Amino acid sequence: MHHSRPYSLRGLPSGHVASTPLFTDNLKRWRTNDVKEVAAQAVYIPLDFYPLAVLLRKGIIAGIEQNITLQNSLGLLQFRLITKTHLFLHHIFRNLLSYGYELDAVRFAKLFEKLVYFGHALEILLHTVLEKEADSPRGRSSGKFPC
Structure with missing residues (x-):
């Protein structure tokens, strides 16, 4: 459908x-x-940090992660905020392809192909799809994109 x-x-x-x-x-x-x-x-995008901004033209979600460490020798707690980023392009590609929007996925990809990490986004997509295919029961190939 x-x-x-x-x-x-x-x-x-x-x-x-x-x-x-x-x-x-x-x-x-x-x-x-x-x-x-x-x-x-x-589109489900799993994050291990608190998102603060979506950098649409870069294909990145930026946010922070909190970290608390105990310094036993000094007897104090140290609280730090660490900036984190997450590339979200592969999630969008996967969603478009799983709904059968191949042409739209190509058009969307063309918007980001000049980014130096665009190839990395495609590698992540390939890795994700291959992992899912490896985890699926053998012999169940529908010829569709296994998202």
């Missing part, structure tokens, strides 16, 4: 209703009556 493009702002997916501006920033928002449909189309 093909869903409408969950990432497109050109047309709202079925079940979404455009709303009038709620705040003074004049941005349109929409609501949905089918939360399960929205959740099914969501």
Whole structure:
């Protein structure tokens, strides 16, 4: 079953209703009556830190991680905030390909192909797919992208 493009702002997916501006920033928002449909189309990005910003043009999520260490010799606790980043391009590629949007995945990839770490994002995608394929039962090849 093909869903409408969950990432497109050109047309709202079925079940979404455009709303009038709620705040003074004049941005349109929409609501949905089918939360399960929205959740099914969501892209899951596992993070081991607290996200603070999404750098869309870089394909990176930036955030912080807290770290508390006990210094027994000094008798004190040391609290540190560590900045962390996570490349999210491979998650988007995988989601688009799993819904059968190959052309859209290529178009999306072209936006980031000049980044020096673009090849690394593709390597992560390949590794993820191969791991999933290795964990799946043998002989179950549907010819589709195993996401």
